[in-house]
């Protein structure tokens with residue numbers, strides 16, 4: 080018997096596109112939900128075709144964000160398409176979309192309508208902005224990161240504001256939305272009712288920027304970007320130390336707690352400088368911060384003649400927080416990361432072997448093996464038969480009328 084999964088009885092109608100919505104439903108799929116992408120027959124999720132290196136073949140971007148889902152096509156611009164979607168909604172637990180503001184209402188499926196079709200449904204929306212002057216604006220990750228504070232906090236005062244590499248405005252919002260959906264499913268157990276969930280990308284990034292508000296509270300001024308230095312400006316070391324090799328990422332990040340000297344003392348022992356334990360210049364986080372140039376010099380002497388892997392191992396073994404700067408290829412090739420299915424290779428009908436990151440949450444009673452993303456409309460026959468009892472002939476007719 081197949082192993083049970085946490086959300087195996089949850090049916091999700093997924094109208095999402097690009098990343099901010101698709102990352103939400105991918106998470107739900109990895110928790111075991113039955114996620115069905117409902118896509119425009121004319122090209123589907125815009126992420127399929129955008130930035131693909133091979134026209135007509137789904138982009139790698141799409142394949143990274145739509146694993147473990149199935150796909151049906153449905154033209155919601157037609158009466159028949161809207162009628163079919165209404166029938167699907169009656170059987171769903173969750174509906175989610177991230178179109179531009181007003182688009183889903185124009186298609187005829189605003190919350191007020193859907194709630195009447197299925198009062199148990201959890202209806203989730205991702206938008207760029209929450210209620211306020213910008214609520215009708217469209218958005219992408221970099222816009223959300225700008226207005227959520229992330230750019231103002233990244234880089235140094237000598238650089239212009241920088242966009243963080245990871246797409247926290249998109250995937251960060253998707254994961255917030257998934258948390259809301261899980262809570263709503265739990266609440267429905269008690270009330271029998273669904274609810275309306277809205278997540279603004281700006282608000283999700285503000286949540287990720289939370290710690291900067293401690294800096295603001297302490298100084299009375301807007302938090303400034305501090306590069307690799309401790310965000311709160313109260314301890315050293317906190318920074319990148321150049322290692323042997325001279326490559327773009329041949330660095331190790333070394334940090335010691337701002338709550339005492341434990342890590343610092345271990346660090347000094349590990350690098351052969353036990354003579355500095357208790358030294359007046361360094362015997363509190365604040366004093367180390369005052370003398371951070373000297374701290375950096377001492378550590379650089381140690382790191383420059385060793386590879387980042389050696390530095391990380393020596394310090395990690397000694398109980399010091401240290402992290403080599405890994406690039407995506409090093410992550411991909413790391414056997415331990417592969418073993419715990421954080422890097423997985425799947426077979427794709429058009430692309431062949433494709434390697435992607437898996438799902439970081441490991442659960443003892445729910446395991447979903449990573450599977451490839453679906454082709455556009457790949458599951459029309461299976462889903463329309465399973466959910467609505469439609470036959471091959473019905474589907475032929477719907478295709479002829481541009482409904483699917």
Ligand SMILES: CC(C)(COP(=O)(O)OP(=O)(O)OC[C@H]1O[C@@H](n2cnc3c(N)ncnc32)[C@H](O)[C@@H]1OP(=O)(O)O)[C@@H](O)C(=O)NCCC(=O)NCCS
Pocket residue numbers: 096097098099100117118119120125153154155156177178179180181182183185186205206207216217218219220249
């Ligand atoms: C991402 C975004 C900027 C893209 O903007 P866009 O391409 O100009 O606008 P939309 O995505 O809403 O457009 C999709 C269109 O396809 C239509 N469409 C989508 N699925 C359809 C279907 N199954 N059948 C028929 N029409 C469909 C929509 O109705 C809409 O048409 P309209 O413009 O006539 O209303 C915008 O959707 C947005 O701001 N979304 C909210 C924030 C967000 O999630 N951003 C993405 C971060 S990755």
